[in-house]
Amino acid sequence: MSDSAITVHVQLDTKGLYCPDPIMMLRQAIRKLNVGDVVEVIATDPSTSWDIPRFCVHMSHELLLQEQTESEQQKKLYRYLVKKGR
Numbered sequence: 001m002s003d004s005a006i007t008v009h010v011q012l013d014t015k016g017l018y019c020p021d022p023i024m025m026l027r028q029a030i031r032k033l034n035v036g037d038v039v040e041v042i043a044t045d046p047s048t049s050w051d052i053p054r055f056c057v058h059m060s061h062e063l064l065l066q067e068q069t070e071s072e073q074q075k076k077l078y079r080y081l082v083k084k085g086r
Contacts (some may be wrong), residue, residue: 001047003064003065003081006038006064006065006081007038008038008039008040009033009037009039010029010032010033010037010038010039010079011039011040011042012025012026012028012029012039012041012042013041014042014043014044014045014048015042015043015044015077016044016076017026017043017044017045018045018047019047019048019051022041022044022045022048022051022052022053023052023055024050025041026039026052026055026082027059028056029046030033030043030059030061030082030084033084034084035052035084035085035086036070036083036084037084038049038064038082038083038084039081039082039084040079040080040081040082041078041079041080041082042077042078042079043077043078043079043080044075044076044077044078045078046076046078048078048080049066049068049078052066052080053066056058056082059085060085060086061082061083061084061085062082062083062084062085063080063081063083064082064083065080065081066078066079066080068083077078
């Protein structure tokens with residue numbers, strides 16, 4: 001399944017924020033969702049590349065997508081799709 005076929009229920013723009021803020025925002029957002037709902041996180045903090053996968057394993061959520069791109073300002077962007085588990 002391509003990521004364009006995934007319904008995103010909440011989008012989190014955490015650009016410019018550093019650990020632990022992106023994880024805390026993800027945790028708060030995912031608490032309000034139903035099992036199976038998806039959160040999209042856009043970040044600039046490189047530590048999210050290991051923090052978010054660990055969060056998913058620890059909290060039993062599914063990491064559907066993890067990718068790195070560049071913004072128009074040549075800054076690295078990190079994008080994640082996280083599906084809420086039980």
